[in-house]
Amino acid sequence: MNVTVHGRTRHYRTVSFDARRNALRLIEQRLLPHQFKIVTTQNFRETARAIQDMVVRGAGAIGATAAYGLAQGTRAFRGASFEKFQQHVEQVYQTLKAARPTAVDPVNAMNQVRAAMNVGETVAEQQSLALAAAEKFADEDVAHCEAIGRHGAPLLRDGMRVLTHCNAGWLAFVDVGSATAPMYAAQVEGKKFHVFCDETRPRSQGATLTAWELAQQKISHDIIADNAAGHLMQRGEIDLVIVGSDRTLGRTGEVANKIGTYTKAVLAKRHGIPFYVAIPLSTIDWNLKAGTEIPIEERHAEEVLGSWGVNARGRRAYVRVANPGSSARNPSFDVTPPELITGIITPEGIFKPRELWKDRKRLGG
Ligand code: MRU
Numbered sequence: 572m573n574v575t576v577h578g579r580t581r582h583y584r585t586v587s588f589d590a591r592r593n594a595l596r597l598i599e600q601r602l603l604p605h606q607f608k609i610v611t612t613q614n615f616r617e618t619a620r621a622i623q624d625m626v627v628r629g630a631g632a633i634g635a636t637a638a639y640g641l642a643q644g645t646r647a648f649r650g651a652s653f654e655k656f657q658q659h660v661e662q663v664y665q666t667l668k669a670a671r672p673t674a675v676d677p678v679n680a681m682n683q684v685r686a687a688m689n690v691g692e693t694v695a696e697q698q699s700l701a702l703a704a705a706e707k708f709a710d711e712d713v714a715h716c717e718a719i720g721r722h723g724a725p726l727l728r729d730g731m732r733v734l735t736h737c738n739a740g741w742l743a744f745v746d747v748g749s750a751t752a753p754m755y756a757a758q759v760e761g762k763k764f765h766v767f768c769d770e771t772r773p774r775s776q777g778a779t780l781t782a783w784e785l786a787q788q789k790i791s792h793d794i795i796a797d798n799a800a801g802h803l804m805q806r807g808e809i810d811l812v813i814v815g816s817d818r819t820l821g822r823t824g825e826v827a828n829k830i831g832t833y834t835k836a837v838l839a840k841r842h843g844i845p846f847y848v849a850i851p852l853s854t855i856d857w858n859l860k861a862g863t864e865i866p867i868e869e870r871h872a873e874e875v876l877g878s879w880g881v882n883a884r885g886r887r888a889y890v891r892v893a894n895p896g897s898s899a900r901n902p903s904f905d906v907t908p909p910e911l912i913t914g915i916i917t918p919e920g921i922f923k924p925r926e927l928w929k930d931r932k933r934l935g936g
Pocket of ligand 1: 814
């Protein structure tokens with residue numbers, strides 16, 4: 572999407588690859604909205620750390636980062652022994668896979684890269700196929716998000732007030748975003764609507780990233796405290812909910828997304844408000860049989876016990892908010908059951924959650 576910094580507007584992707592330097596270029600998301608900065612990772616371990624530390628985050632964005640990271644690690648191998656090369660590729664794959672457990676996009680993306688590589692008969696051939704496959708994954712991510720926009724835009728009508736949770740915007744993908752794609756497409760059609768961004772504690776991706784994105788795109792919005800949505804729904808001030816997902820089960824239609832999504836889905840059901848989930852095909856897990864099998868990432872307690880922001884000097888800083896000495900639990904995702912979901916917006920159209928399995932051929936299963 573276009574980013575305007577100090578009066579200059581340029582198009583950026585969240586993740587891109589510098590083939591000459593064998594390095595990834597990432598938007599440093601931990602600094603937003605206060606500073607817009609591109610950082611590079613020079614090897615696959617640095618790339619895995621950038622995923623783990625959330626320099627880059629969001630299902631599609633970490634999917635593309637893992638795909639490029641696998642290509643990066645593969646291309647760094649020196650030697651002709653095919654056996655050693657394969658051991659090295661496995662190590663790169665496992666390192667990137669371990670960086671964050673809940674989103675399935677990194678695994679799906681890397682499996683795509685590995686399948687494409689396997690056609691090559693030499694180390695050099697596989698190295699070049701790996702990069703081509705990673706580029707293809709990134710381009711497909713953009714195309715999928717654009718298609719989600721086309722299918723989702725009719726859900727937005729003039730004057731609507733839409734709630735979204737966390738950041739499933741272009742920063743969470745290579746470009747465009749999933750939950751935001753229908754909004755950006757509706758804006759192009761000239762529709763006027765208002766977005767409520769859940770703050771999304773503990774890391775505040777709604778207050779920092781989604782709000783920044785919408786401001787950049789000049790979409791009317793307010794940030795609300797996570798606990799405010801029920802009140803606004805009760806007063807008839809929310810017409811539609813659109814969220815993203817980090818892993819959607821193709822067999823059951825269960826949706827893992829940022830912690831707090833389940834609560835919003837329960838509230839939406841109670842108030843008769845349509846609740847949609849927007850996903851590219853790389854977010855579908857066709858293997859797991861139940862939401863209870865989804866690995867839920869537990870992050871560091873410090874995220875709950877305090878907050879990150881910028882200090883008076885404009886530097887990123889942490890302040891402790893909670894009672895000193897208290898501990899915290901920090902599950903980062905929850906699972907929303909299919910009966911609370913009105914529809915899943917995919918690049919292939921809108922599906923009832925329980926219909927995904929029936930349509931699995933069309934949906935890449
Ligand atoms: O922990 P994050 O920021 O990587 O979480 C991902 C998310 O932003 C959300 O869960 C999002 O709604 C889905 S990712 C497209």
